[in-house]
Amino acid sequence: MLIDEGRAAPLALASRITERTLTVLETVAREPGLSNRAVAERAGIRDGGQASRLLHRLRQLGLVVNDGHGRGSANAWRLTPLGRQAESLARRQRAWRSPPYDRPAR
Secondary structure: OOOHHHHHHHHHHOOOOOHHHHHHHHHHHHHEEEEEEHHHHHHOOHHHHHHHHHHHHHHHOOOOEEEEOOOOOOEEEEHHHHHHHHHHHHHHHHHOOOHHOOOOOO
């Protein structure tokens, strides 16, 4: 069977996403346009520098994009299509890793 590259990339990414990374992706998905500081606050990350580094790595992976207007203005993060797929897959994987009593009803 051939692997659909369009599905393989998000699946590979989702399987390696940490809980903190998923929380950041979920935050950006819920509220596109947030600054680094706002993402950190909503995701419960105390160190703003750590949040900035994580967002930069997510940008390098093609999961988020910064719509801020250049140097000196606040960043405005949003998910890319790949980021939406990876966030959705990682969220579902988290649900299935939870104890059975936490799993959604079928």
